[in-house]
Amino acid sequence: MRALRRFTVRASLPDALTPLSQLVMNLRWSWHPETRDLFEALDPELWASCGGDPVTVLGEVSAERLATLAKDRKFVRRLTDVVDDLDDYLAAPHWYQSLPDTAPKAIAYFSAEFGITEVLPQYSGGLGILAGDHLKAASDLGVPLIGVGLLYRAGYFSQGLSADGWQLEHYPALDPHGLPVKLLRRSDGSAVVVTVPLPEARTLHAHVWRAQVGRVSLLLLDTDIEENTPAERGVTDRLYGGDEDHRLRQEMLLGIGGVRALREYCSITGTPAPEVFHANEGHAGFQGVERIRELTETHGLSFNEALQAVRGGTVFTTHTPVPAGIDRFPRALIERYFAGFGVPVDRMLALGAEADPTKFNMAHMGLRLGQRANGVSQLHGDVSRGMFGDLWPGFDEPDVPISSITNGVHAPTWTARELVEMGTQSTSQGDPVDVDGPVWFDGVDRIPAGELWTARRMLRGRLVGEIRRRLRETALSRGASVAEVGWTDTAFDPDVLTIGFARRVPSYKRLTLMLRDPARLKALLLDPERPIQLVIAGKSHPADDGGKQLIQQIVKFADDPEIRHRIAFLPGYDIGMARYLYWGCDVWLNNPLRPLEACGTSGMKSALNGGLNLSIKDGWWDEWFDGQNGWAIPTADGIDDADRRDEIEARGIYDLISTQVLPRFYETDRDGVPTRWVEMVKHTLKNLGPKVLATRMVSDYVQQLYVPAAVSARNLAGDGYAVARTEANWRQHLLEHWGAVRVAHVEATGAGDTPEIGSTLDLRAEVELPGLSPADVEVQAAYGRVDDADGLHDVTTVPMQLETTEGSRHWFTATLPLERTGAFGYTVRVLPHSSNMADPAELGVVSVA
Template identity: 85%
Template structure:
């Protein structure tokens, strides 16, 4: 018999323990050790059995135990201290409060998934963990962020393994009342209901739940409510589940419903409405369409005018290194769903236009709606400019208006407490959150090598205990008998070099690359004097049978009785498991197919714990590998045969392990300390640690994107949105007349027969501007190194001055300096110019000489 509904019933808290209510509902406990200590003290045995989940502990602790604690002076003192610390954290000014009036009062951050804690399983992988770390770091910095997402009643999925190693998916039913969430209610205590129109007169309704992430509120929309028909109730059933129609409704609820939830929440709480809207990937793109609809109805703006107003305050982040990873919907489906929405469909569709005229591309819409866009590492910025370059025809990749802010990770969440207490994240420069410029965690230099090594061994030992526990539980779930599992008690060894590999399992991450030469891998694992042990984890998307086959291949290899004490695949990779891996692994292995790893933040988390990376130079590792924080796996970029490329790069991994990594780990001094290894650990903690912080990342977003976007949004909204109207009119005029713009002639003087450094080339360009004024354009000389095909490289630009006109003919002049030897070239180009453009390439039009 199945229960109709599940509830979490809690004991009533005595008056003296009421602060526990605020502590348990503020997810700061997920990264604040002292708060977790307090909840563990409620009932240590219950804490262990509940997996360190304060919500579950408070839901199951007995009334008798609570009554006893209410009279326990020691516990009450601990409670008072922790509650006061939370109040100070929430109320005191932080870094953001020093920025002044230019900083936006509120920023909305939209994401399809958020990985805050394993207790709130609303994430599938790196995108969600990044979003969760973004919110936590914003809280630590005092950034007034509001997160917006969906509440998936079954999360992503829980992963199991069959007897033959095939991935099994289980979708647990989540009770919002048993999660650290509060239902958003109006002044009459009624649940706030959000409505999103659907075709055929249907409506999608949702409740809004709030998770408190330190100082940051996270709003999660839930469609599983009585107001909906069965089909609509299931919209928020699973993360990344269902077909195109289902996914489109999810993304409409996220974007359109998310904006409406924000409006309701801000109105109820007196929070200033957001000035900046940050879309974390294309899933949230419809937030811009809803804001356009709002402005057309509230201020009478046309679609193009509202688009200008919305673009100014919109930031778009792409995490996708391949076109196949982008959400694309049939154009006919978009037409059907938005036919009666309130915006002209014929003006909406071009925002998502792509090469295939039958498709609507969500990333393209995100880029066209966001005046500021970025990739998530320097290399990913280059990849994105190449991939999305066709949206800006006529421009070189370097001119495509997509920047980069390299991801970071939230140190208090991911760093082992023992390392923090050693001082590995302290600096003589002051508070790391307040330091401008490069930071060095030089506190680690005061830690003796023996103590640093002792701590690393302690953390490795903790991982070994966790691996043994999980290996045993997995074997039982796959059908093994208790009598067969004695070997799990001695599996793995706290003194053996431990390598971790854990991530999602798409093909490009190459889970099984390490298996290319099974005999050589076995030799490394079983070396009698210098063995290696491997911990592997990761989920494949439920619809990806190819990924499941990779997992099965790895599981079957690890099942071999000869090596199962040295290699393990651990199912159900989540935040809780990940911490043990990041704390305890000596080496973090990452071998994606370059350049398809947008960032790869798992290696960052390992580095914060003194783990050394062994990685293909992709994502963040491409820019921050320094020769001391690990090893770069050589790539076979020029090899076109994928099988041969995999062989070459796998052999490179085996060689690095055999010749460099393993010897250095086992080369110890008289005190038993591998001194050269420890120095690499120390360098990683000192130099790499500060770079990979999420607080560094969020500061970059604030200073480079949020503050300028707020300024642009205010500028567009001034005087009843008059600048937005004017900018839309200017763009329409410019694009109408642009086909007639041309560089008619370029005259160069001042160059002798033998040009020399220090000289210059005097340029005079004749430009036809029919219907346009000189102030509408920017005329530039572009110059630099020239190749044999006359291609310009290392380009520098010089703005040419207007120097007279005759009708629609205009002359522009300037002097190009000769600053380098060798082959040199130049050209002249014409670009649009407006005070409201972030970069001249923004409109995607250019005329070259």
């Protein structure tokens, strides 16, 4: 028989130990070593057997053990100290509390997945881990963030391998009552239930679970409740599962239900209503549609007026470097689901319009709803401006209003404790987030090379022990007998150069590029003097058979008895496994097809632990590789033959390992320390460490996006949304007349027949603005280097000043400096102008001479 439901029965805590409940329900324990030490002390053997899960430990520790600890004055005093530390952390002012009053009082952060701890498996890969790190860093900085997501009853999936190396998926059922979450309840004790309308007069109901991530609350919506029919109960069954209809309902629940859950949460707790709404990818786009509906119903705004008010306070982050990664739904499906929602369906469909008139594009909706948008690395910003440039016709790619904020990672979560205690993240400059300009972890300079090398060897040895344990478990699960797995006891070596490769397994990440020349790879693995060892992990999407075939190729190669002690594919990649990999790998390998890696934060986590990156210059590595913090794999950009490109780039990997990586690692001084290698490790920790911090990332979001968005939102809401009404009417009027705007004539004087550097050029432009006034526009002179096709490059723009007006004809002037030699060109363009615009390209219209 199978159990109908599973739950955990906990021992009743003695009075002296009741604060343990407070500690276990705040996920700060996932990055706070002293709290984890305390839970380990409850039962060290149980702690080890459950993989360091405080929730499981507290649920399974015996009543007798608890009674003993309740009488242990040292343990109780230690418990009190940890609780006091948490209370101080939650109450004390942090960086954010020092900001001016323009900073938003609350920010809502929507994401389809959150990777905070393996105990709460609500993530599939980098997007979720990034979202989890965003919440943790916000907590550390005191940012008043509220996370909004879904509670998936089966998470993503647990990964196994068949005997022939094929990925197997298992979906363990999660009971929220056994997770570190609490049901959101009203003052009368009743559970909050939010609803989302569905077609055929049906309604989707959801409970709201609250996880506490330090100072940040995370609201997770759950449809597996009795108010729903069986079909609706399954909406939050799995992350990224189901057909289009299922995914649409999930995203409606995240966006629409998420806003409604926020309203309930703020009302119950007295939390200020969010002024800024941050959509982390297109999955969360419907939050903007729900807020438009709210404003039209509660304040009587038109759709256009509500759209302006919503846009001002919305931030949209794209993580997608390829069109195939965008959620697109059939237009007819959107029409069916939103027919009676409360907003004009034709206006809503226009938000998600794309080149294919039968499709509704969630990323396009996110960009049209968000007045501020960004990619997640400088290169990804460039890619995004090209990828979405059609939404701003007439503008060159550099002018497309998508900025970039490079991702970061939460150092307390991902850095080995031993390295932090050595001082690898200390700086004489003060708190890095308060420093203007470059920051260095100069505490590294005080660490002797031998001590740092000893720590790195210890961490490599810890990884080797974990690999051996997992190899044994995997072999047994694939059908091997106990008598056949003895080889795992000596697999891998704590003194061999260890290369890690772990990430999701879409084709562009090229999991099997390392197998391009199997004989050469085998020779590297088995070199008698300078061998390497490779540890590999990653999950393929359950529907991606191509990705599963790549995993199978790796597994079959690693199954070879001749090399299986030097290469391993470990199934079950999650946060718990990832820590060992980041701590212990000497080199982190990343070989995507450039420029298809939006950021690639796994290499950042390795760097914080002294790992050196061996990577294609894509994502964050493109901007922060400096020649001393690792190696850049030569790319074959521009070669259309994919097979030839793989051949060239794989050869680059082998050559770098053979000629640069191995010599540095194995050439040691008389004390056995590879001094040149340790120099690179120190350089990485000192110079790269501060850049990759999630606190740097979140402070960038606050200063560059959240504060300006809050200012815009407040302004547009002013005087009962009168500013939003005025702005919407102005935009409509401007767009109706824009077709007649033109630069009629431009004349240049002052430079003479042979212009010389240091001279100036005087421009005078005649601009026709029928139906508009000069205050409605900004006229700019654009100048720079010009190519043979008269294209402008390295463009500088300056505003032109109004000189005189005659009816609808206006004359503008500007003076251009001639500051460099060579071919020079200029033009004049007219852009809309409003103090409520975040960027002159925002409306997507421009008139160029």
